[in-house]
Amino acid sequence: MDLGVIGQAAGMFAVTNVDDLVILALFFAHAGAAWKVVAGQYLGFAGILAVAVLGALGASLLPEAFRPWLGLIPLALGLKAAWSVWRGADSDDERAAAPGVFAVAGVTLANGGDNIGVYVPVFTVTDSLWLYMVVFLVLVGVWCLAGWFLASRQVVAKALARWGHVALPVVLILIGLLVLFSG
Structure with a gap:
């Protein structure tokens, strides 16, 4: 097992899911049954992975010299998110109370556009997709x-809600640049 890849995967997961952590906290705060939130999260994330793997397989048909240019996707997402932060736009909409499995899965999948945008280029150039x-x-x-x-823990949840939107653009831009210059 490659500890470097595990660390990269863990870091990439964490930074692309900061916003999801806040949404999960909101779901758990309003959920009647925690298992529905967990099942919905896994179902939605499985959908994100499926789309990202299919996108990477399609992208792998591209010439190798073109693949690093896929880093423009997370770079663009990061710049867009940074622009929203700079403008003061609030893109987080709080979801309704007592979510069911499919509601959580739908929100997870809908909120996973940035995940897919980051995962596809990385999955295209890695030899450790399974890991x-x-x-x-x-x-x-x-x-x-x-x-x-x-x-x-309301204090922690408020801090994530306040600063998570600032960290996300920075990390997306860094991932985009890393993919761009990895080729």
Whole structure:
């Protein structure tokens, strides 16, 4: 097992899911049954992974010299998110109370555009796709635990809601530049 890849996968998961952690905390705070939130999160994230893997497989048909240019996707997403932060736009909409499995899955999938935009270029150039997927799926469980924990710690949840939107653009831009210059 390559610890470097595990670290990269864990870091990439964490930075692309900061916003999801806040949403999970909100879901857990309003959920009647925590298992619905966990099941919905796994279902939605499985959809994100499926789209990203299919996108990477399609992108792998591209000439090798073109693949690093896929870094423009997370770079553009990061710049767009930075522009929203700079303008003061609030893109986080709080979801309704008592979510079901499919509601959580739908929100997770809909909120996963930045994940897909980052994962496709990285999945295209990595030789350790399976390791990324295993790390991501393990971390979905960790994220669910963290979301549940945050749901009962309002001070922490407020801090994430306040600063998570600032960290996300920076990290997306860095990932985009890393993919661009990795080729």
